[in-house]
Amino acid sequence: MLNKLWISFFFIAFLSSLYQWVIVGDVLIFEKVIKSIFDMSKVTVEIAIGLIGILAFWLGMMKIAERAGLIEKLALAISPLFKQLMPEVPKGHPAIGSMAMNLSANFLGIDNAATPLGLKAMKDLQSLNATKDTATNAQILFLVLNTSSVTLFPVAVFVYRAQQGAVNPTDVFVPIILATFASTLAGLIAVSAVQKIKLYHHIVLLYLSAGIALVGGIAVYFATLTSQALSEQSSIFGNILILSTLVLFIAAAVRKKIDVYDSFIEGAKDGFETSIKLIPYLLAMLCAIGVFRASGALDVIVDTFRSIVVMLGGDTRFVDALPTAMMKPLSGSGARAMMIETMNTHGADSFAGRLASIVQGSTETTFYVLAVYFGSVGIKHSRHAVSCGLIADLAGIVAAVGVCYWFFG
Numbered sequence: 078m079l080n081k082l083w084i085s086f087f088f089i090a091f092l093s094s095l096y097q098w099v100i101v102g103d104v105l106i107f108e109k110v111i112k113s114i115f116d117m118s119k120v121t122v123e124i125a126i127g128l129i130g131i132l133a134f135w136l137g138m139m140k141i142a143e144r145a146g147l148i149e150k151l152a153l154a155i156s157p158l159f160k161q162l163m164p165e166v167p168k169g170h171p172a173i174g175s176m177a178m179n180l181s182a183n184f185l186g187i188d189n190a191a192t193p194l195g196l197k198a199m200k201d202l203q204s205l206n207a208t209k210d211t212a213t214n215a216q217i218l219f220l221v222l223n224t225s226s227v228t229l230f231p232v233a234v235f236v237y238r239a240q241q242g243a244v245n246p247t248d249v250f251v252p253i254i255l256a257t258f259a260s261t262l263a264g265l266i267a268v269s270a271v272q273k274i275k276l277y278h279h280i281v282l283l284y285l286s287a288g289i290a291l292v293g294g295i296a297v298y299f300a301t302l303t304s305q306a307l308s309e310q311s312s313i314f315g316n317i318l319i320l321s322t323l324v325l326f327i328a329a330a331v332r333k334k335i336d337v338y339d340s341f342i343e344g345a346k347d348g349f350e351t352s353i354k355l356i357p358y359l360l361a362m363l364c365a366i367g368v369f370r371a372s373g374a375l376d377v378i379v380d381t382f383r384s385i386v387v388m389l390g391g392d393t394r395f396v397d398a399l400p401t402a403m404m405k406p407l408s409g410s411g412a413r414a415m416m417i418e419t420m421n422t423h424g425a426d427s428f429a430g431r432l433a434s435i436v437q438g439s440t441e442t443t444f445y446v447l448a449v450y451f452g453s454v455g456i457k458h459s460r461h462a463v464s465c466g467l468i469a470d471l472a473g474i475v476a477a478v479g480v481c482y483w484f485f486g
Contacts, residue, residue, distance in 0.1 A: 086365035090372035097373050110371045117367035120421060121360045125352065127240045133348035135232050138326055140344025141337055145329035151181040158284045162265075162274055163215040165205065172201035176219055183228060183441075195223055195446075196453050203454040211458040212451060214272045218265075220450055220462050224441040225264040225469035228257060230319060231438035237417055238434055243425035249434045250315025251295060252480040256439035258292045260473030267465040299484075311484060362414035370418060375400060394486075395478050397422075397429035402436045402474045406467060409442035432481040439473035 090110060097106040142148055156177040159166070166172050175198035202216045203209070212220075231253050238246040262285075269276050276285065302310055330337045369375050383396045398419055405412040416437045420430040443466040451459060 083361060083365050086369045089374050090368040093372040093374035093377070106372065110368050113367035113371035114364050117363040117418075118360065120417065121356065121363050124237060124240045124417065125356045125359065127236055129349060129352040131232060131236045132352045133345040135230075136348030137341035137343075137345035138323055140347070141330045141335070141340045142326040143344075144335045144340050145326060145333055147326065147329055148178065148181050151177075151184070153177070155180065155284075157280055161278050161280045162218060162269075165213065166202070166215050167205075170201065170205070172198055172205070172215070175201050180222060183223065195450060199450045199454050203456075206454075209454075210456060212456050212460050212462055216451075216456070217460060217462040217465065218268045218272065218274075220447060221264040221268050221465045221469060222261065223450070224443045224446045224466050225257070225260040225473065228253075228438065230322070233413075234416075234434050234438045237413070238420065238425050238430075241417065241420040241425035241430070243420075243430075245309075245312040246425075247315040247319075248309075248312040248484075249431055249438070250318075251299065251311040252431075252435045252477070252484050253438035255292060255296065255480045256435055256473050256477040258288065259476035260440045260469045262288075263472030264465060264469030267468040268461070271461045271465065358410045359414060362410045363417065366411070366414050366418050370422070392482075394428040395432055395481070397427075398432035398436060401433040402477075405436060405440060405474070406443040406470045407445075409445055412437055412442065428481065428485055431485050432477060435477040435481055436474055439477050440470050443467060443470055 094106045094110055097103040156173050159173050159176055160168060179195040179198050198219060199216060202213065202219065206213050206216070231250075234249065234253070235246045238249070266276070268274070275281070299310065327337055330340065366375075379396055379399065382399055383393045386393045386396060401412050401415040401419060404415045416433040419433040420427075423429040425431075425434075443463070447459060447462060447466065451457075451462075
Protein backbone atom coordinates (compact mmCIF):
# COMPACT_ATOMS: atom_id res chain seq x y z
CA MET A 78 0.00 0.00 0.00
CA LEU A 79 2.78 2.44 0.92
CA ASN A 80 4.55 1.66 -2.36
CA LYS A 81 1.45 2.54 -4.41
CA LEU A 82 0.77 5.62 -2.29
CA TRP A 83 4.33 6.92 -2.69
CA ILE A 84 4.36 6.37 -6.45
CA SER A 85 0.94 8.04 -6.76
CA PHE A 86 2.19 11.19 -5.04
CA PHE A 87 4.94 11.66 -7.62
CA PHE A 88 2.85 10.80 -10.69
CA ILE A 89 -0.03 13.06 -9.61
CA ALA A 90 2.47 15.81 -8.77
CA PHE A 91 3.99 15.53 -12.25
CA LEU A 92 0.59 15.69 -13.99
CA SER A 93 -0.47 18.60 -11.80
CA SER A 94 2.78 20.42 -12.61
CA LEU A 95 2.18 19.96 -16.34
CA TYR A 96 -1.31 21.38 -15.91
CA GLN A 97 0.02 24.40 -13.98
CA TRP A 98 2.67 25.00 -16.66
CA VAL A 99 0.59 24.48 -19.83
CA ILE A 100 -2.89 25.62 -18.78
CA VAL A 101 -2.31 28.07 -15.92
CA GLY A 102 0.99 29.41 -17.29
CA ASP A 103 3.12 29.01 -14.15
CA VAL A 104 6.60 28.80 -15.70
CA LEU A 105 8.26 28.34 -12.29
CA ILE A 106 6.20 25.33 -11.22
CA PHE A 107 8.91 22.73 -11.89
CA GLU A 108 11.43 24.86 -10.02
CA LYS A 109 9.04 24.99 -7.04
CA VAL A 110 8.59 21.23 -7.10
CA ILE A 111 12.33 20.49 -7.13
CA LYS A 112 12.94 23.11 -4.44
CA SER A 113 10.38 21.37 -2.23
CA ILE A 114 12.48 18.18 -2.32
CA PHE A 115 15.52 20.04 -0.98
CA ASP A 116 13.42 21.90 1.59
CA MET A 117 11.75 18.73 2.89
CA SER A 118 15.11 16.93 3.03
CA LYS A 119 16.42 19.72 5.25
CA VAL A 120 13.30 19.61 7.46
CA THR A 121 13.73 15.84 7.85
CA VAL A 122 17.25 16.23 9.25
CA GLU A 123 16.19 19.01 11.63
CA ILE A 124 13.32 16.92 12.96
CA ALA A 125 15.40 13.74 13.25
CA ILE A 126 18.05 15.44 15.40
CA GLY A 127 15.46 16.55 17.95
CA LEU A 128 13.64 13.22 17.80
CA ILE A 129 16.77 11.18 18.60
CA GLY A 130 17.26 12.86 21.97
CA ILE A 131 13.70 12.80 23.29
CA LEU A 132 12.90 9.30 22.00
CA ALA A 133 16.08 7.91 23.55
CA PHE A 134 15.18 9.62 26.85
CA TRP A 135 11.58 8.39 26.83
CA LEU A 136 12.44 4.77 26.01
CA GLY A 137 15.11 4.91 28.71
CA MET A 138 12.43 5.90 31.24
CA MET A 139 10.10 3.21 29.91
CA LYS A 140 12.77 0.57 30.48
CA ILE A 141 12.94 1.73 34.11
CA ALA A 142 9.14 1.36 34.39
CA GLU A 143 9.27 -2.07 32.79
CA ARG A 144 11.91 -3.39 35.19
CA ALA A 145 10.09 -1.84 38.14
CA GLY A 146 7.06 -3.97 37.23
CA LEU A 147 4.73 -1.02 36.59
CA ILE A 148 3.70 -2.14 33.09
CA GLU A 149 2.88 -5.61 34.38
CA LYS A 150 0.75 -4.13 37.18
CA LEU A 151 -1.10 -1.96 34.68
CA ALA A 152 -1.75 -5.04 32.56
CA LEU A 153 -3.15 -6.92 35.56
CA ALA A 154 -5.44 -3.99 36.32
CA ILE A 155 -7.15 -4.11 32.91
CA SER A 156 -7.19 -7.88 32.35
CA PRO A 157 -10.64 -8.38 34.03
CA LEU A 158 -12.14 -6.19 31.30
CA PHE A 159 -10.87 -8.52 28.58
CA LYS A 160 -12.43 -11.53 30.25
CA GLN A 161 -15.86 -9.93 29.86
CA LEU A 162 -15.41 -8.48 26.39
CA MET A 163 -14.02 -11.72 24.97
CA PRO A 164 -16.02 -14.60 26.49
CA GLU A 165 -14.62 -17.10 23.95
CA VAL A 166 -11.13 -16.68 25.41
CA PRO A 167 -10.76 -19.14 28.33
CA LYS A 168 -9.95 -17.81 31.77
CA GLY A 169 -6.22 -17.78 32.36
CA HIS A 170 -5.35 -18.12 28.65
CA PRO A 171 -2.00 -16.49 27.69
CA ALA A 172 -3.83 -14.20 25.23
CA ILE A 173 -5.39 -12.25 28.11
CA GLY A 174 -1.99 -11.31 29.51
CA SER A 175 -0.53 -10.56 26.07
CA MET A 176 -3.38 -8.25 25.11
CA ALA A 177 -3.29 -6.45 28.44
CA MET A 178 0.48 -5.93 28.14
CA ASN A 179 0.13 -4.66 24.57
CA LEU A 180 -2.54 -2.08 25.39
CA SER A 181 -0.64 -1.05 28.53
CA ALA A 182 2.46 -0.39 26.41
CA ASN A 183 0.33 1.58 23.92
CA PHE A 184 -1.17 3.55 26.80
CA LEU A 185 2.28 4.60 27.97
CA GLY A 186 3.47 5.35 24.42
CA ILE A 187 6.01 2.49 24.18
CA ASP A 188 5.49 1.71 20.48
CA ASN A 189 8.58 -0.47 20.09
CA ALA A 190 7.40 -2.73 22.92
CA ALA A 191 3.71 -2.61 21.96
CA THR A 192 4.16 -4.12 18.50
CA PRO A 193 5.91 -7.37 19.49
CA LEU A 194 3.48 -7.77 22.41
CA GLY A 195 0.58 -7.23 20.00
CA LEU A 196 1.92 -9.82 17.56
CA LYS A 197 2.26 -12.31 20.42
CA ALA A 198 -1.31 -11.57 21.53
CA MET A 199 -2.60 -12.15 18.00
CA LYS A 200 -0.67 -15.45 17.83
CA ASP A 201 -2.14 -16.53 21.18
CA LEU A 202 -5.65 -15.69 19.95
CA GLN A 203 -4.99 -17.59 16.72
CA SER A 204 -4.40 -20.76 18.76
CA LEU A 205 -8.12 -20.60 19.66
CA ASN A 206 -9.20 -19.97 16.04
CA ALA A 207 -10.98 -22.93 14.42
CA THR A 208 -10.99 -21.26 10.97
CA LYS A 209 -7.39 -20.13 10.58
CA ASP A 210 -7.87 -17.77 7.61
CA THR A 211 -10.80 -15.87 9.16
CA ALA A 212 -10.59 -13.43 12.06
CA THR A 213 -12.41 -14.38 15.27
CA ASN A 214 -14.52 -11.96 17.30
CA ALA A 215 -11.78 -11.65 19.90
CA GLN A 216 -9.12 -10.90 17.26
CA ILE A 217 -11.30 -8.20 15.69
CA LEU A 218 -12.04 -6.52 19.01
CA PHE A 219 -8.37 -6.60 19.97
CA LEU A 220 -7.33 -5.08 16.65
CA VAL A 221 -9.93 -2.26 16.84
CA LEU A 222 -8.93 -1.44 20.42
CA ASN A 223 -5.31 -1.46 19.28
CA THR A 224 -5.90 0.98 16.43
CA SER A 225 -7.92 3.36 18.60
CA SER A 226 -6.35 2.82 22.02
CA VAL A 227 -5.79 5.75 24.34
CA THR A 228 -2.18 6.95 24.43
CA LEU A 229 -1.46 8.92 27.57
CA PHE A 230 1.88 10.33 26.40
CA PRO A 231 2.02 11.19 22.66
CA VAL A 232 5.65 12.27 23.08
CA ALA A 233 6.49 12.21 19.36
CA VAL A 234 3.73 14.74 18.62
CA PHE A 235 5.17 17.08 21.26
CA VAL A 236 8.64 16.72 19.75
CA TYR A 237 7.45 17.53 16.23
CA ARG A 238 5.58 20.57 17.52
CA ALA A 239 8.67 21.79 19.37
CA GLN A 240 10.76 21.30 16.23
CA GLN A 241 8.30 23.40 14.25
CA GLY A 242 8.48 26.28 16.74
CA ALA A 243 5.40 25.78 18.95
CA VAL A 244 5.45 28.10 21.97
CA ASN A 245 3.89 25.39 24.20
CA PRO A 246 4.37 22.03 22.43
CA THR A 247 2.22 20.22 25.03
CA ASP A 248 -0.80 22.52 24.77
CA VAL A 249 -2.54 19.81 22.70
CA PHE A 250 -2.18 17.25 25.52
CA VAL A 251 -5.74 17.35 26.87
CA PRO A 252 -7.37 17.68 23.40
CA ILE A 253 -5.52 14.53 22.30
CA ILE A 254 -6.75 12.62 25.37
CA LEU A 255 -10.35 13.67 24.69
CA ALA A 256 -10.15 12.79 20.98
CA THR A 257 -8.49 9.42 21.47
CA PHE A 258 -11.02 8.50 24.19
CA ALA A 259 -13.84 9.25 21.74
CA SER A 260 -12.13 7.05 19.14
CA THR A 261 -11.71 4.14 21.56
CA LEU A 262 -15.29 4.38 22.83
CA ALA A 263 -16.69 4.50 19.28
CA GLY A 264 -14.60 1.49 18.25
CA LEU A 265 -15.73 -0.51 21.28
CA ILE A 266 -19.40 0.35 20.70
CA ALA A 267 -19.18 -0.50 16.98
CA VAL A 268 -17.65 -3.93 17.63
CA SER A 269 -20.02 -4.61 20.52
CA ALA A 270 -23.02 -3.84 18.30
CA VAL A 271 -21.88 -6.35 15.67
CA GLN A 272 -20.74 -9.04 18.11
CA LYS A 273 -23.61 -8.44 20.56
CA ILE A 274 -21.24 -7.92 23.49
CA LYS A 275 -23.05 -7.01 26.71
CA LEU A 276 -21.56 -3.66 27.62
CA TYR A 277 -24.00 -3.40 30.53
CA HIS A 278 -22.18 -6.16 32.48
CA HIS A 279 -21.17 -4.74 35.86
CA ILE A 280 -17.41 -5.21 35.29
CA VAL A 281 -17.53 -3.56 31.85
CA LEU A 282 -19.69 -0.76 33.23
CA LEU A 283 -17.20 -0.23 36.06
CA TYR A 284 -14.32 0.31 33.63
CA LEU A 285 -16.40 2.42 31.24
CA SER A 286 -17.78 4.50 34.09
CA ALA A 287 -14.28 5.13 35.42
CA GLY A 288 -13.07 6.22 31.99
CA ILE A 289 -16.10 8.39 31.28
CA ALA A 290 -15.92 9.93 34.77
CA LEU A 291 -12.24 10.78 34.32
CA VAL A 292 -12.66 12.28 30.85
CA GLY A 293 -15.94 13.93 31.87
CA GLY A 294 -14.25 15.49 34.89
CA ILE A 295 -11.52 16.88 32.67
CA ALA A 296 -14.13 18.23 30.25
CA VAL A 297 -16.19 19.84 33.04
CA TYR A 298 -13.10 21.51 34.52
CA PHE A 299 -11.90 22.90 31.21
CA ALA A 300 -15.42 24.06 30.34
CA THR A 301 -15.11 26.66 33.10
CA LEU A 302 -12.00 28.25 31.59
CA THR A 303 -11.58 31.03 29.06
CA SER A 304 -10.12 30.31 25.61
CA GLN A 305 -6.66 31.55 26.61
CA ALA A 306 -6.73 29.65 29.90
CA LEU A 307 -7.73 26.44 28.10
CA SER A 308 -4.48 26.36 26.15
CA GLU A 309 -2.37 27.35 29.15
CA GLN A 310 -4.00 24.86 31.55
CA SER A 311 -3.73 22.03 29.03
CA SER A 312 0.01 22.62 28.77
CA ILE A 313 0.44 22.90 32.56
CA PHE A 314 -1.65 19.78 33.21
CA GLY A 315 0.28 17.79 30.61
CA ASN A 316 3.69 18.87 31.92
CA ILE A 317 2.82 18.10 35.54
CA LEU A 318 1.42 14.67 34.64
CA ILE A 319 4.45 13.74 32.54
CA LEU A 320 6.94 14.86 35.21
CA SER A 321 4.98 13.11 37.97
CA THR A 322 4.93 9.89 35.95
CA LEU A 323 8.68 10.00 35.38
CA VAL A 324 9.28 10.50 39.11
CA LEU A 325 6.92 7.59 39.83
CA PHE A 326 8.95 5.34 37.50
CA ILE A 327 12.18 6.21 39.28
CA ALA A 328 10.66 5.86 42.76
CA ALA A 329 9.21 2.44 41.93
CA ALA A 330 12.56 1.27 40.55
CA VAL A 331 14.43 2.51 43.64
CA ARG A 332 11.92 0.73 45.88
CA LYS A 333 12.61 -2.55 44.04
CA LYS A 334 16.35 -1.85 44.15
CA ILE A 335 16.65 -1.70 40.36
CA ASP A 336 19.80 -0.19 38.84
CA VAL A 337 18.02 2.90 37.50
CA TYR A 338 20.96 4.33 35.57
CA ASP A 339 21.82 1.09 33.72
CA SER A 340 18.15 0.50 32.93
CA PHE A 341 17.87 3.99 31.48
CA ILE A 342 20.99 3.53 29.33
CA GLU A 343 19.72 0.23 27.93
CA GLY A 344 16.36 1.74 27.01
CA ALA A 345 17.98 4.88 25.59
CA LYS A 346 20.09 2.74 23.26
CA ASP A 347 16.87 1.23 21.87
CA GLY A 348 15.47 4.73 21.47
CA PHE A 349 18.52 5.87 19.52
CA GLU A 350 18.30 2.88 17.17
CA THR A 351 14.56 3.42 16.69
CA SER A 352 15.11 7.10 15.85
CA ILE A 353 17.73 6.28 13.21
CA LYS A 354 15.42 3.71 11.62
CA LEU A 355 12.66 6.33 11.29
CA ILE A 356 14.74 8.77 9.21
CA PRO A 357 14.46 7.05 5.77
CA TYR A 358 10.69 6.62 6.14
CA LEU A 359 10.23 10.21 7.26
CA LEU A 360 12.43 11.47 4.40
CA ALA A 361 10.52 9.44 1.80
CA MET A 362 7.08 10.63 2.89
CA LEU A 363 8.04 14.26 3.54
CA CYS A 364 9.61 14.63 0.09
CA ALA A 365 6.64 12.96 -1.61
CA ILE A 366 4.13 15.15 0.21
CA GLY A 367 6.27 18.25 -0.38
CA VAL A 368 6.23 17.55 -4.12
CA PHE A 369 2.49 16.85 -3.95
CA ARG A 370 1.80 20.24 -2.31
CA ALA A 371 4.27 22.23 -4.46
CA SER A 372 2.64 20.94 -7.66
CA GLY A 373 -0.73 22.33 -6.58
CA ALA A 374 -2.41 18.89 -6.35
CA LEU A 375 -2.92 19.07 -2.58
CA ASP A 376 -4.34 22.58 -2.88
CA VAL A 377 -6.97 21.32 -5.34
CA ILE A 378 -8.17 18.72 -2.82
CA VAL A 379 -8.15 21.15 0.10
CA ASP A 380 -9.83 23.94 -1.90
CA THR A 381 -12.58 21.54 -3.00
CA PHE A 382 -13.38 20.71 0.61
CA ARG A 383 -13.15 24.39 1.53
CA SER A 384 -15.66 25.32 -1.19
CA ILE A 385 -18.10 22.70 0.07
CA VAL A 386 -17.76 23.98 3.66
CA VAL A 387 -18.27 27.59 2.50
CA MET A 388 -21.36 26.51 0.55
CA LEU A 389 -22.74 24.96 3.73
CA GLY A 390 -21.94 28.13 5.68
CA GLY A 391 -19.32 26.54 7.95
CA ASP A 392 -15.97 27.68 9.31
CA THR A 393 -13.12 26.62 7.00
CA ARG A 394 -10.13 26.73 9.36
CA PHE A 395 -10.18 22.96 9.93
CA VAL A 396 -9.90 22.17 6.21
CA ASP A 397 -6.12 22.68 6.03
CA ALA A 398 -5.64 19.82 8.54
CA LEU A 399 -7.85 17.39 6.62
CA PRO A 400 -4.94 15.88 4.59
CA THR A 401 -3.50 14.52 7.86
CA ALA A 402 -6.91 13.09 8.79
CA MET A 403 -7.34 11.44 5.38
CA MET A 404 -3.85 9.97 5.50
CA LYS A 405 -4.09 8.66 9.08
CA PRO A 406 -5.98 5.38 8.41
CA LEU A 407 -3.71 4.58 5.45
CA SER A 408 -0.16 5.34 6.57
CA GLY A 409 1.36 6.28 9.91
CA SER A 410 4.49 7.71 8.33
CA GLY A 411 2.40 9.48 5.70
CA ALA A 412 0.14 11.07 8.33
CA ARG A 413 3.16 12.05 10.41
CA ALA A 414 4.77 13.67 7.37
CA MET A 415 1.51 15.41 6.47
CA MET A 416 1.23 16.78 10.03
CA ILE A 417 4.79 18.13 9.87
CA GLU A 418 4.18 19.61 6.42
CA THR A 419 0.99 21.30 7.67
CA MET A 420 2.84 22.84 10.62
CA ASN A 421 5.72 23.83 8.34
CA THR A 422 3.30 25.58 5.96
CA HIS A 423 0.80 27.15 8.35
CA GLY A 424 2.76 27.27 11.62
CA ALA A 425 2.81 24.92 14.61
CA ASP A 426 0.52 27.22 16.63
CA SER A 427 -1.92 27.83 13.81
CA PHE A 428 -5.36 26.26 14.06
CA ALA A 429 -4.47 23.81 11.27
CA GLY A 430 -1.13 22.95 12.89
CA ARG A 431 -2.73 22.20 16.25
CA LEU A 432 -5.59 20.22 14.70
CA ALA A 433 -3.18 18.12 12.63
CA SER A 434 -1.28 17.34 15.86
CA ILE A 435 -4.48 16.31 17.67
CA VAL A 436 -5.54 14.09 14.77
CA GLN A 437 -2.10 12.47 14.68
CA GLY A 438 -2.33 11.62 18.38
CA SER A 439 -5.94 10.45 18.39
CA THR A 440 -5.75 7.07 16.58
CA GLU A 441 -3.38 4.48 15.17
CA THR A 442 -3.04 3.54 11.48
CA THR A 443 -5.92 1.12 10.86
CA PHE A 444 -4.79 -0.51 7.60
CA TYR A 445 -1.17 -0.84 8.72
CA VAL A 446 -2.12 -2.50 12.02
CA LEU A 447 -4.60 -4.76 10.23
CA ALA A 448 -2.03 -5.82 7.65
CA VAL A 449 0.75 -6.48 10.18
CA TYR A 450 -1.31 -8.17 12.90
CA PHE A 451 -3.59 -10.28 10.70
CA GLY A 452 -0.80 -10.97 8.23
CA SER A 453 1.43 -12.33 11.01
CA VAL A 454 -1.01 -15.21 11.62
CA GLY A 455 -2.21 -15.73 8.03
CA ILE A 456 -5.71 -14.25 8.35
CA LYS A 457 -7.20 -13.33 4.96
CA HIS A 458 -10.82 -12.57 5.88
CA SER A 459 -11.03 -9.66 8.30
CA ARG A 460 -14.87 -9.61 8.49
CA HIS A 461 -16.01 -6.39 10.23
CA ALA A 462 -12.55 -5.33 11.46
CA VAL A 463 -12.02 -2.67 8.77
CA SER A 464 -15.46 -1.08 9.07
CA CYS A 465 -15.30 -0.91 12.88
CA GLY A 466 -11.74 0.42 12.75
CA LEU A 467 -12.76 3.16 10.32
CA ILE A 468 -15.72 4.08 12.53
CA ALA A 469 -13.26 4.57 15.39
CA ASP A 470 -11.02 6.66 13.10
CA LEU A 471 -13.93 8.85 12.02
CA ALA A 472 -15.03 9.39 15.61
CA GLY A 473 -11.48 10.37 16.58
CA ILE A 474 -11.21 12.85 13.70
CA VAL A 475 -14.62 14.44 14.40
CA ALA A 476 -13.77 14.68 18.10
CA ALA A 477 -10.37 16.19 17.24
CA VAL A 478 -12.04 18.93 15.19
CA GLY A 479 -14.53 19.59 17.97
CA VAL A 480 -12.00 19.85 20.81
CA CYS A 481 -9.66 21.95 18.68
CA TYR A 482 -12.42 24.52 18.19
CA TRP A 483 -13.21 24.29 21.90
CA PHE A 484 -9.61 24.80 23.07
CA PHE A 485 -8.16 26.99 20.32
CA GLY A 486 -11.17 28.28 18.36
